[in-house]
Amino acid sequence: MNIVKTQSYEEMSRKAANIMSAQMIHKPDSVLGLATGSTPEGAYQILIERCQAGDLDFSEITTVNLDEYVGLSPDNPESYRYFMEDRLFSHVNMNAARVHFLNGIASDPISECARFETLIKELGGIDFQLLGMGPNGHIAFNEPSSSFARTCFKVGLTESTIEANKRFFDTAEDVPREALTMGIGTIMAARKILMLVSGSNKAEIAEEAFTGPICPEVPASILQLHPNVTVLGDVAALSWMD
Ligand code: F6R
Numbered sequence: 001m002n003i004v005k006t007q008s009y010e011e012m013s014r015k016a017a018n019i020m021s022a023q024m025i026h027k028p029d030s031v032l033g034l035a036t037g038s039t040p041e042g043a044y045q046i047l048i049e050r051c052q053a054g055d056l057d058f059s060e061i062t063t064v065n066l067d068e069y070v071g072l073s074p075d076n077p078e079s080y081r082y083f084m085e086d087r088l089f090s091h092v093n094m095n096a097a098r099v100h101f102l103n104g105i106a107s108d109p110i111s112e113c114a115r116f117e118t119l120i121k122e123l124g125g126i127d128f129q130l131l132g133m134g135p136n137g138h139i140a141f142n143e144p145s146s147s148f149a150r151t152c153f154k155v156g157l158t159e160s161t162i163e164a165n166k167r168f169f170d171t172a173e174d175v176p177r178e179a180l181t182m183g184i185g186t187i188m189a190a191r192k193i194l195m196l197v198s199g200s201n202k203a204e205i206a207e208e209a210f211t212g213p214i215c216p217e218v219p220a221s222i223l224q225l226h227p228n229v230t231v232l233g234d235v236a237a238l239s240w241m242d
Helices: 009-026 041-052 080-087 109-122 159-168 184-188 200-211 219-225
Strands: 002-006 031-034 062-065 067-069 128-131 153-156 178-181 192-197 229-234
Touching: 002 009, 009 031, 009 041, 009 128, 009 192, 009 229, 041 080, 062 080, 062 109, 067 080, 109 153, 109 178, 184 219, 192 219, 200 219, 200 229
Parallel strands: 002 229, 031 062, 031 128, 128 192, 192 229
Antiparallel strands: 067 178, 153 178
16 A cells, blocks of 8 residues: 655645546546545546646546435436536546446436446446545445445445535435445455545544554455555645654
């Protein structure tokens, strides 16, 4: 595990965008696993600027997003699908047919999860997975648990996650209680992983996840076992490093 401490959110975002740009230049038809949330927004903005300057091409890129809230349709502004359109896809030359999401309003969530898992396999797997981490150590919506989930599944969100994510909604009551998410196994099968972590509220869990025991109670700790993972964090989140 390669852990890189940057001085600020801006520096972390620039370095993340550099790593993602390199991936896209080396393999223009990469399958990118993408995350929503506040942490990657800065990197997405830089990717947009590079694409609009003609330095980055999304036309052959395929994307699969980590997760989606149950009950939110793609045109709901709080859905993760909407977030990605708004923060990245609608500003770059992405081919809409290559954008893939778990469908939060699927009538049969179990089949929907199986469809997504099969789709990722048919795409040849994920070349590059971008991750953030929740304050409770979750990755995607793999919440602290007694076991690691292998494949995509429907999950009940913890109070900690509802609390952390309510800032995107009018009230905490509006935060959906369930989500569809890639499993830990799906994420760990990605060839490369870039984890971004920012802010002092993530410092304690980051130290636990990246230096503590590997256990499903701290889902991100599993990344210690991945052969090609980089953690990019700002000084606030990685304050415990020398
Ligand atoms: C989002 C996702 C989540 C977030 C995590 C951190 O698609 O999978 O695991 O990465 O909740 O969110 P932020 O970046 O908002 O702190």
